[in-house]
Amino acid sequence: MSASPLSARGLCKTFRADGRAITALSDLTLTLTPGVVTGLIGPDGAGKTTFMRLAAGLLVPDAGSATVLGLDVARDPLAVQSSIGYMPQRFGLYEDLSVNENLDLYADLQGVPCAARPARYDELMAMTGLAPFRDRLAGRLSGGMKQKLGLACTLVNPPRLLLLDEPTVGVDPVSRRELWAIVYRLVSEQAMSVLLSTAYLDEAERCAEVILLHQGQVVAHGPPGQFSAPLTGRTFRVTGAPTRRRRLQATLARQPGVLDAVLQGESVRVVMAPGQRPDCTALSQTLGEPVRGDAVPPRFEDGFVTLLQGERREIPIPQVRVTPSFRGDAILVRDLSRRFGQFLAVQRVSFAVRPGEVFGLLGANGAGKTTTFRMLCGLLPPSSGEVRVAGVDLRHAAARARGRIGYMSQRFSLYANLSARQNLSFFARAYGLTGARAAARLDWALDAFDLQDLAGMESGALPLGYQQRLAMAAALMHEPDILFLDEPTSGVDPLARREFWTRINALAEGGVTVLVTTHFMEEAEYCDRLAIMAAGEILAIGTPSEIKAQAPRPDGEPESEMTMETAFIALIQARDQPE
Structure with missing residues (x-):
């Protein structure tokens, strides 16, 4: 067996922020298996990015050592950097340069001889499917195409070890699958070793091995089956009305012995403590309806959540009870279209969202869902069609409609240099809240989103999961009828996503209408209904079960x-296939 491409022994790294010491890695020791894809997972702040940056020679450890391709990283970081490929979370493409010019730039940086470039570029463009776009500016590529170009730039000089830090965040499922096909091809054809961090647990499940980090240490390391196997006989699908x-x-979440309860289509997936089953008799009596529980095989995600249950705590739930200020549908869209010059981004889209419904808007990068979303929020005027939100026609009274909606953008959009409390106070004033009313809502937000202990910290210094909580709290300060969430959990770890959706579900139960865009397909299961967009049009609409029933399936594959x-x-x- 060949030597490990990456090993670490006793790595420690501490940062200082706001006068506090933050331990990113604590006595971390691991060894990668050569020639395979190894997944790196863990909650926010587990140390994943810090470990990758140490392995790439971009940080110096406080203690311990790392060896990459036989090189001591601390002693010879430049030699390490010239031997590996490293693609950070926000890869540095130059958007005013073309695809070819970006490749040239990175070839210059990596010392690739000019004579070797044409053949290498042709190979990379064929691998990524970017050959028809070599003269297009990088800034005009879709999100998935940008990620593939970033990977191509990383691979201009073929490395033996490739480090990918969450390469598929914010990328639609089709593009994610294409990126994975490229990674597997590199491993099989070039015997490349890959370390890939991801927030998508289904991606981690595809890896040959998985490393779970928590609080800067290795909690588990092994094949994906090692994570789920101990839960055999402890996972159930519970179904009621x-x-x-x-x-x-x-x-269910409040029942004794329940370690995890998450929506899955029309059912609830449950992980139980050893030797216990869901008490369906008690559930039936409590809910006044028949409830059944069926054993199902454990998933990798079940193992991940269970391993971290030592951190489980009661999640504060925002208590709301909204009486809609309108009659009829919360959102009504008829023949909505939007042009940008000659380009028709959205064409004749129609759908309705009922009060208190969680409605998902899905689509591949460039499908038109973000444009549709922005029109529904009143941030972008439609070219034609009708849009009514909270009973108000957006084309004639957008300002009045915006007073009844809350909006949380994909990227953290609060003031990073203001504290959490100051941000909430600012948004209270922006929504017209003053005096005792503003103070009461601020106290509510800090309590409901468990932000009391961090209220004085600068928002930009908060962990990502807490930033998301703060942004959601700010969007709810004025008690809106409708909440718009644009990819609210992008880049957030699975535990933080669960917390986030627990709060969304509580809001929906309280009568708040929620419209959400997401690239996480398991989150689509949490929605009451979905609309899938492609090329500016609605491709399918319905409940998660109805969407699955509409999809073509390979011969012999059961619907379940x-x-x-x-x-x-x-x-x-199916839409893209020629007739």
Whole structure:
């Protein structure tokens, strides 16, 4: 067996922020298996990015050592950097340069001889599917295409070890699958070793090995099956009335022995403590409806959550009770279109969202969902069609409608140099709240989102999960009827996503209408209904189960095995196939 491409022994790294010491890595020791894809997972702040930057020679450890391709990283970081490929989370493409010019720039930086470039570029463009776009500016590529160009730039000089730090965050499922195909091709054809960090647990499950970090240490390291196997006989699908599944989930989460309860289509997926089963008799009595529980095989995600249950705590739930200020549908869209010059980004889209409904808007990068979303928020005027939000026609009274909606953008958009409390106070004033009313809402937000201990910290210094909490709290300061969430959990770890959706479910139960865009297909399962967009049009609309039923499936594949991701990809591919 060949030597490990990367090993670490006793790595420690501490940072200082706001006068506090933050331990990123603590006595971390691990060894990578050569020639395979190893997944690196863990909650926010677990130390994943710090470890990758140390391995790439971009940081110096406080203690311990790392060896990469036989080189001591601390002693010879430049030699390490010239031998590996490293793609950070925010890869530095130059958007005013073309695809070819970006490749030239990185070839210059990596010392690739001019004579070797044409053949290498042709190979990379064929591998990534970017050959038809070599003269296009990088800034005009879709999100998925930018990620593939970033990977191509990293691979201009073929490395033996490739470090990828969350390469698929914010990328749609079709593009994610294409990126994974490229990674596997590199491993099989070039015997490359890959260390890939990801927030998508289904991606980690595809890896040959997985490393779980928590609080700067290795919690588990092994094949994905090692994480789920101990849960055999402890995972169940609990089903009651589909229209009351959120109440079923909340009730289950409070039952003794329940370690995890998450919505999955019309059911609730449950992980139990050893030797216990869901008490369906008690559930039936509490809910006043028949409830059944069926054993199902454990998933990798179940193992991940269970391993970290030592950190489980009661999640503060925002208590709301909204009486809509309008009659009829919360959102009504008829023949909505939007042009940018000659380009038709959205064409004749129609749908309606009922009060108190969680409605998901999905689509591949460039499908038009963000443009649609921005029109519904009143941030972008439509070219034609009708949009009514909270009973108000957005084309004639957008300002009045915005007073009834809350908006949380994809990227953290609060004031980073203001404290959490100051941000909430600012948004209270912006929404017209003053005096005792503003003070009461500020106290509510800090309590409901568990921000009391961090209220004085600068928002930009908060961990990502807490930033998301703060942004959601700010969007709810004025008690809106409708909440717009634009990819709210992008880049957030699975535990933080669960907390976030627990709060969304509580808001929906309280009567708040929620419209959400997401690239996480398991989050689509949490929605009451979904609309999938492609090329500016609605491709499919319905409940998660109805969407799966509409999707074409390979011959012989049972409907029960269709996931939302496979349904999404099948619908997109069926549309793109020539008739």
